[in-house]
Amino acid sequence: MTSAVDVRQVTVTYGSTLVLDGIDLRVPEGAAVALVGENGAGKSTLLRCITGLQEPSAGDISVFEAVPGRGADFWRQVATTVESPSWYQGLTVREHLDLVRVVNGGDPGDGHIDELCTTLGLTGLCDSLPITLSSGQRQRFLLAATLVRPSRLLVLDEPEQRLDTRIKRAIAAHLRSYVRAGGTLIMASHDDGFRVGVGADEIVLTRPES
Numbered sequence: 001m002t003s004a005v006d007v008r009q010v011t012v013t014y015g016s017t018l019v020l021d022g023i024d025l026r027v028p029e030g031a032a033v034a035l036v037g038e039n040g041a042g043k044s045t046l047l048r049c050i051t052g053l054q055e056p057s058a059g060d061i062s063v064f065e066a067v068p069g070r071g072a073d074f075w076r077q078v079a080t081t082v083e084s085p086s087w088y089q090g091l092t093v094r095e096h097l098d099l100v101r102v103v104n105g106g107d108p109g110d111g112h113i114d115e116l117c118t119t120l121g122l123t124g125l126c127d128s129l130p131i132t133l134s135s136g137q138r139q140r141f142l143l144a145a146t147l148v149r150p151s152r153l154l155v156l157d158e159p160e161q162r163l164d165t166r167i168k169r170a171i172a173a174h175l176r177s178y179v180r181a182g183g184t185l186i187m188a189s190h191d192d193g194f195r196v197g198v199g200a201d202e203i204v205l206t207r208p209e210s
């Protein structure tokens with residue numbers, strides 16, 4: 001099966017601190033994997049490297065057989081919540097989702113956004129400005145803005161964070177369907193029930209010094 005993500009001997013150091021030590025990971029297209037492990041094990045660091053938002057200190061990564069993060073072609077295939085969240089202050093939740101869908105060549109009126117808003121419990125918040133949302137509502141909005149993009153690979157950092165139980169179940173089912181339809185998912189998670197709900201295989205990261 002073709003590799004969606006190929007991580008070869010990746011090492012990351014911050015100054016004299018070794019965070020990732022020669023990591024190898026291959027994620028076949030159509031698979032779902034969850035990076036698990038204690039706080040500080042390097043899960044977010046590895047996800048950032050996979051999106052090309054951070055350069056490893058050593059080793060190589062390819063995503064769909066290309067260097068990650070370089071150019072529009074990569075970002076047309078990969079949707080992620082790894083980068084710091086941002087939004088336009090003057091646009092509502094729904095206006096953001098419409099905008100993201102349109103610029104990615106989709107039709108905002110095709111029902112996809114409505115369905116996603118129902119899944120994520122955002123329907124009643126569509127006219128709200130992101131700044132007025134609670135932390136859990138904001139997490140749902142940012143997930144929606146990521147999931148509304150057509151993609152072949154989702155890279156999500158603790159998507160279950162701050163979500164209530166009902167929404168967590170709904171988003172797990174949504175991600176499972178995404179993978180069943182041929183998408184590839186790599187995420188970090190601290191919630192084993194959520195990971196199982198998604199159907200993701202676990203990859204355990206440990207801190208190099210432990």
Ligand SMILES: Nc1ncnc2c1ncn2[C@@H]1O[C@H](COP(=O)(O)OP(=O)(O)OP(=O)(O)O)[C@@H](O)[C@H]1O
Pocket residue numbers: 014019037038039040041042043044045046188
């Ligand atoms: N910019 C940075 N500068 C220095 N050290 C950093 C930086 N970013 C992360 N680290 C360190 O790298 C290690 C791994 O951090 P990372 O955020 O990847 O862990 P994690 O497994 O995602 O943790 P958590 O479960 O808490 O989210 C930690 O020890 C952290 O302090």
